[in-house]
Amino acid sequence: METALHTEVLPAVSRPARYLGNEYNSIRKDWAKVPLKMALAFPDVYDVGMGHLGLKILYHIVNQRQDALAERVFAPWTDMEEQLIRRDLPLFSLESHRPLRDFHLIGFTLQYELSYSNILNMLHLAGIPPRARDRDEGHPIIIAGGPCAYNPEPLADFIDLFAIGEGEYVIDELIDLALGLLHRGRLPREEFLLEAARKIQGIYVPAFYDVEYHPDGRVASISPNREGVPPRVRKQVVPDLDRAPYPDAFVVPYIDAIHDRATLEVFRGCTRGCRFCQAGMIYRPVREREASTLLRQADELIRNTGYEELALSSLSTGDYTCIEDLAADLMSRYRDQGIALSLPSLRVDSFKGELAEEIRKMRKTNLTFAPEAGTQRLRDVINKNITEEDLLRGVEEAFAAGWDSVKLYFMLGLPTETEEDVLGIIDLANKVLDVARRHRQGPRVKVSVSVSSFVPKSHTPFQWEPQASMEVLEERQRLLTQGIKGRRIQLSWHDVRTSFLEGVFARGDRRVGRALARAVELGCRFDGWSEHFSFPKWTQAFQECGLDPTFYANRRREYEEVLPWSHIDAGVTKGFLMREHKRALEGQPTGDCRVEECPGCGVCTRLGVANRIVGD
């Protein structure tokens, strides 16, 4: 049906196909026949959000049900936002083009701290009060989940309910609860929140917790203010991925979106124990899928989507027990159909000659290596168990196998980092280039060096560490640019100001939410997009709220301090994180419990879910 959206709004915006909602495999249900309506919201533009696997899984789970429907909504791009405001149209869902207000539940995916402003902005555009306390019975329940929910506090004022951990089962539990409470199409807010917080593992309702502060601004205590609400909220984990629901079809975008391809989640979790890595801590334990499950899923996805690319996605895909067999199997199945296989996060030591050869036959993908730090000393500190020899061998094999370029990932500002470590990055890049030159000639030979700034995250051994100041980071970036000679090494880095803001939210407390709300009022949104990011506005927002952002980003915490996320239980124990932190400072590596002895992180014993390695 042609509506004002089609005749007036869509002709006026860029990439209008973002908003059509009728893509192949999208699901439109009859609103009159389905009692419970949920919107799945992603706080970034369609092109980015459509690539997110978690969203596809949840869309599938909810829409599988007869009694519920899920529709998508993404952050409208700024030209669309302008149209909505000008024409006084509320933000709408893609499938039915209904206002977000009409849904019972709205679930936001939290992938990145710099998309928080988009959440508030989306609520605002939907005509829903951004602050939870301003909402009433008539408003949808605002839910959030995803990795950033492990420190939910900066969003505590805006989100009604956080789901901590993996979403596959919790979403059904929430919908069942809501269906039981629905009365004449309305969901009683307080009752729903209280029941959810009391009965469902992983549910955190910030309004049911009081936070007290010390005069110096540190958190003194976080305690429930309702009976029956858990003092610590423990994450949900899916014990067996082979039994977990997984979509047999993805919505196929018209426009060219990120990660627009069939994706297999080969396993979840990572036990390598890199100490900077939040994903490695919060997604424990490792749970692999059986190869037979993966082959079936690949088949269904390819058949139902027609994608030309199949990706294996996991935290460290090369660690999959039968990765070579799996990759070879998939390649032999799909090669003749011209379907490329991509293995995104191959690690140096999982990269072997034959596999490289097989991949090359199929398609030249970008090869990336992530040594993360420039010297062995610092790699020991962060527990990135890669030696220079490993790296150079991996690169050597790649160039020998026909690649012309590789990309190396590093971080600046890691704990204990000195200038020597920074110079080590240049040194390593030069050595890689030397190897390249031994094997390859021509103008395409290139080493890309991508340097991000380290942001300490909650639930990691570095959660107590100060983030390097913006001045120090810039100084080290300068050191790098001066040290890298020639055009064969291409250096790229991140804006230190966005990393700083990310750091503030990553370890911020509830009060940070005030600055967030103010910044959105000042016009901040799409902060992850350099063309929209305005640091001065953020500075102003913090100032006006009487908050010092460096207190959150650049301060060292004591072990005794009550951290703003201390009521969130990610499975790993504080004792383990402290041990790992101390070992880091001593430069002591810790082994991978998949192959070596158990370092006692606490996950398996406390959650009753063990590493699940296929073939064991």
Place this chain on the structure above:
Amino acid sequence: MRVRLCFTKGPGVRFISHLDLMRTFERALRRAALPLALTQGYHPRPKLTFASALALGATSEAEYLDVELASPVQLGDAIHRLNDVLPDDLRVTAAGEVPAAARPLMAIVDTAAYELRPLWPLDDGKWERLQSALADLLQEKTVLVERTTKSGTRQVNLRPLILRAEVAGDEINMLVRSGSRGNVRPDELLTLLGEEPTQWHIHRVGLFIAREGRLSSPMEEAGVVVDGS
């Protein structure tokens, strides 16, 4: 086997670009499990060629695409399989086999017919004004418009490219050059008439090959044509 497909683009997909449309067809062909012939090399791709890009926002009754297949298929079956897996509002209406040596579609298609309808009823007297504006325009020998390309702006004389244009009832019908022998975009014509193109619905009725004083459909080149409707 080279198969020529004729398809419609309905209102539900009128906002997908030409590039998006190409990708959509590639994927639909794969879903339909047709035996696609692939290009050689590291990035094997199906061999698809489209006749002519349709403007964003426009609908069409007859668009064309050639696809190379690795082995022969039954045309009626191919139409059904494709229509089962195409997004709503993209429909294959006919298929035919063309000789492998046939010239590419975009090299032969050179004429397009459009119907332009306002989204809202026009004010009294507006149609008459449009009619005379159109008549004035057709009187001219040169009608210049600016085109911006990657290599800068240049002026194009549209007049010889407009073969016919008339107000007919509550729509404008036009027959223009489109493709290898020059191109008139319907929105350009509307702008020349003082209209805001986004307030009009642009519908392509057909694409043709002008040959020996008559317009033929690209399907005429195909031997057997199977109607899918």
